[in-house]
Amino acid sequence: MAAPQSAEFMRAFDDAQNTVLARFNSPAKSLWRIKKFFNLEPERRMRDALATIHGYADRIVRERRERDAAGLARSDDFLSRFAAGGEHSEESLCDVVTNFLLAGRDTTSSALTWFFWLLSSRPDVEDKIVREIRAVRQLSGCAGGKGCATFSFDELRDMQYLHAAITESMRLYPPVPFDTHSCKEEEFLPDGTFVGKGWLVTYCAYAMGRVEDIWGADCEEFRPERWLDESGMFRPENTFKYPVFHAGPRMCLGKEMACIQMKSIVACVLEKFRLRYSSDAEGHPGLVVSLTLRMEGGLPMKVHQLVP
Numbered sequence: 691m692a693a694p695q696s697a698e699f700m701r702a703f704d705d706a707q708n709t710v711l712a713r714f715n716s717p718a719k720s721l722w723r724i725k726k727f728f729n730l731e732p733e734r735r736m737r738d739a740l741a742t743i744h745g746y747a748d749r750i751v752r753e754r755r756e757r758d759a760a761g762l763a764r765s766d767d768f769l770s771r772f773a774a775g776g777e778h779s780e781e782s783l784c785d786v787v788t789n790f791l792l793a794g795r796d797t798t799s800s801a802l803t804w805f806f807w808l809l810s811s812r813p814d815v816e817d818k819i820v821r822e823i824r825a826v827r828q829l830s831g832c833a834g835g836k837g838c839a840t841f842s843f844d845e846l847r848d849m850q851y852l853h854a855a856i857t858e859s860m861r862l863y864p865p866v867p868f869d870t871h872s873c874k875e876e877e878f879l880p881d882g883t884f885v886g887k888g889w890l891v892t893y894c895a896y897a898m899g900r901v902e903d904i905w906g907a908d909c910e911e912f913r914p915e916r917w918l919d920e921s922g923m924f925r926p927e928n929t930f931k932y933p934v935f936h937a938g939p940r941m942c943l944g945k946e947m948a949c950i951q952m953k954s955i956v957a958c959v960l961e962k963f964r965l966r967y968s969s970d971a972e973g974h975p976g977l978v979v980s981l982t983l984r985m986e987g988g989l990p991m992k993v994h995q996l997v998p
Contacts, residue, residue, distance in 0.1 A: 695746075698742060699742060699743070699746050701739075702738070702739040702740075702742035702743050703739070703743060703791070703792075703795060705732070705735045705736065705738075705739040706736060706739040706740060706743060707796075707980055707981045707982075708732070708980060709722075709732045709733065709735065709736040709739070710981065711980055711981055712732060714870065743788060743791075744784060744788070747784040747785075747787040747788050747791075748780075748784055750769070750787050751769070751780060751783045751784055751787060754769055754770070754773065758773075768786075768790065769783065769786065769787065769790075772786050790944075793942070793943075793944055794944060794948070796865070796980075796981070796982040796984070797865040797866065797948065797982055798865070798948055798951055798952060800863075800865040800982045800983055800984055800985075801856070801859065801860050801863070801864075801865045801948075801952060802952055802955060802956070803984070803985050803988075803989045804859055804860075804862070804863035804983070804985065805855070805856055805859040805860075805863075805952075805956065806965055806989060806991065807967055807975065807985065807989055808859050808862070808863075808912050809855070809859075809965070810965055810966050810967040810991070811967065812912060815855055815912070815914060816960065816964075818851050818855075818914075819849075819851060819852050819855060819956070819960055820960055820961075822849055822850070822851045822852060823849065823852070823957050823960060823961055824961075826841070826845045826848050826849060827845075827961075829848075830842070830845055840954060840958060841953075841954055841957050841958070843950065845957075846950055846953045846954055846957065849953055849957060850918065850922060850923055850924045851914060851918070851922070852953055852956060852957065853917075853924045853949065853953060854914040854915070854916075854917035854918050854924055855914040856949070856952050856953065856956065857914075857917050857924075857926075857932075858912060858913060858914045858916065858917060859912065860934045861899040861905070861932060861934070862899055862900070862910075862912060863896070863983055864895040864896055864899065864934045864983060865934070865982050865983060866895065866934075866981065866982060866983070867894060867895055867896040867979055867982075867983040868892055868893065868894040868895065868896065869892065869893060869895070869933075869936065870890050870891065870892040871890070871891050871892075871940070872888065872889070872890055872891075873885045873886065873887060873888060873889045873890075873891060874887070875887055893933065895933050895934055896983065898931075898933065899932075904931060929941065935948075962995060962996055963993050963994060963995055963996060964993075964994040964996065965991045965992070965993055965994075966991060966992045966994070967989070967990070967991060968990045968991055968992045969987075969990050971987075975987070975989075
């Protein structure tokens with residue numbers, strides 16, 4: 691996608707996300723429908739944004755169909771796997787593309803932003819990650835990363851401490867800080883709280899990661915070791931205790947892919963560079979709560995290239 695089209699798409703996606711969030715936060719839950727009917731802001735921007743997003747998804751599906759007809763289509767990407775069965779319509783495939791973009795565009799970048807910020811103030815954690823990366827490279831016969839491609843799946847799987855560090859970072863700064871579910875039938879929560887049919891229940895993963903009764907007295911501390919057992923292997927927690935990727939039947943389908951992607955990016959960066967937070971502002975960076983948890987003003991960093 692060309693640069694102007696890319697910028698247009700990014701703006702459209704931001705407009706759509708912000709409008710959806712405004713709908714949820716509005717005290718008058720049906721007010722957005724009235725604004726949509728009369729084409730008032732922000733619903734007017736939403737309509738334009740959806741046209742841009744759907745146009746982009748349409749182009750992806752159409753180009754995939756054209757490559758398929760020319761015998762040039764790949765068969766190992768997600769869209770091809772969905773299309774292979776033949777049961778999905780063009781509209782359904784466009785929805786698949788949109789869902790992939792929605793789920794993966796900001797979540798991974800948000801998680802890595804906060805991870806690198808935390809890491810820049812914890813050289814002890816960074817040192818342990820770097821030593822693990824070098825050890826994995828050594829075992830694969832690729833010490834120093836010279837002439838090596840990106841890390842293989844097996845290499846990334848062996849990076850237990852890195853997995854723990856990323857998981858711990860998302861405990862404190864979950865990419866999706868809160869989520870809402872609709873109750874299908876009348877139910878009682880484990881503590882006896884009644885929830886009626888059709889009621890909306892919202893939980894805040896950001897707050898849950900800072901509850902002392904759940905995580906202990908050091909709940910505010912960035913400590914990757916809490917995720918490791920005595921042998922140094924990663925030890926996952928109950929997903930209802932750590933709902934960063936949600937839990938139960940609505941568990942995030944892209945969880946494993948997101949973890950592998952983040953581990954790959956961090957390992958490739960730390961193998962060759964050191965990053966240090968360089969903001970002139972004092973204290974904690976500002977939080978921008980949208981559908982994802984972003985850092986206000988972005989993440990200014992000084993990048994130091996390591997000598998081979």
